[in-house]
Amino acid sequence: MISTRARLVEGHLQLEITAGATQNDHHPGGVGEGRELVSRLLHAHFKDDKTKVSGDSLQLMAELLKIFVVEAAVRAVRQAQAEDAILVDVDQLEKVLPQLVRECGSVHRWECLAGRPHLSASSPQLLDF
Amino acid sequence: MEEEAEAEEQQRFSYQQRLKAAVHYTVGCLCEEVALDKEMQFSKQTIAAISELTFRQCENFAKDLEMFARHARRTTINTEDVKLLARRSNSLLKYITDKSEEIAQINVERKARKKKKSEDGNHNSRELAEAGVVESEK
Numbered sequence: 291m292i293s294t295r296a297r298l299v300e301g302h303l304q305l306e307i308t309a310g311a312t313q314n315d316h317h318p319g320g321v322g323e324g325r326e327l328v329s330r331l332l333h334a335h336f337k338d339d340k341t342k343v344s345g346d347s348l349q350l351m352a353e354l355l356k357i358f359v360v361e362a363a364v365r366a367v368r369q370a371q372a373e374d375a376i377l378v379d380v381d382q383l384e385k386v387l388p389q390l391v392r393e394c395g396s397v398h399r400w401e402c403l404a405g406r407p408h409l410s411a412s413s414p415q416l417l418d419f
Numbered sequence: 420m421e422e423e424a425e426a427e428e429q430q431r432f433s434y435q436q437r438l439k440a441a442v443h444y445t446v447g448c449l450c451e452e453v454a455l456d457k458e459m460q461f462s463k464q465t466i467a468a469i470s471e472l473t474f475r476q477c478e479n480f481a482k483d484l485e486m487f488a489r490h491a492r493r494t495t496i497n498t499e500d501v502k503l504l505a506r507r508s509n510s511l512l513k514y515i516t517d518k519s520e521e522i523a524q525i526n527v528e529r530k531a532r533k534k535k536k537s538e539d540g541n542h543n544s545r546e547l548a549e550a551g552v553v554e555s556e557k
Contacts, residue, residue: 344495394511
């Protein structure tokens with residue numbers, strides 16, 4: 291069912307992505323996730339309708355997200371290189387993600403793990419209460 | 420009535436799927452740059468995993484930002500709230516703080532140029548053209 295949905299909305303899908311890319315070009319220094327996309331991502335999770343985001347914050351969030359992705363990628367590469375792997379696979383990624391999330395993750399997700407070292411070593415999927 | 424609720428649910432799901440796909444595309448582009456730079460290939464599953472993680476991390480970020488602003492009795496999230504997100508890692512915090520100053524500087528310059536443009540509006544059209552070129556070059 292998911293694939294059907296993906297096909298059906300593909301026309302819209304293309305538009306959405308293109309819109310994001312075009313937005314990017316008009317914003318000097320607005321590399322990485324486009325401002326429009328960042329805005330939509332944040333607003334999708336706000337609890338209050340009245341919550342707004344300043345333009346500068348959107349740009350800064352775009353930078354934060356970009357560095358988050360790049361850092362994840364770079365750490366995974368380093369892990370793969372350390373293991374002499376020919377490509378970066380999920381096995382390598384899983385080893386570096388917990389630390390990364392620890393460095394950028396939200397407080398309430400990690401406090402409860404403080405006394406459980408065996409849990410914090412596993413994949414982030416486990417943390418979805 | 421049940422049909423309406425179901426249709427709404429499907430719309431929300433489809434919107435979320437489109438957002439995820441857009442994130443996936445951007446993450447793919449960023450990983451591609453890293454792959455070229457480090458001369459290492461990423462498996463498709465790895466890209467998908469980073470993309471999924473980023474999407475979920477956005478939810479955490481959004482909720483935290485909203486809480487920070489609310490705590491400061493504001494409805495508009497500002498750069499101070501964003502910097503709080505980066506507090507756990509000294510290097511990340513420094514990077515974000517530097518970026519925030521860079522962005523503020525660029526925007527101040529942009530506003531100054533726009534103000535100058537509208538002031539000189541009727542006069543030197545050549546000057547206008549130059550300012551326009553500089554802006555698009557960035």
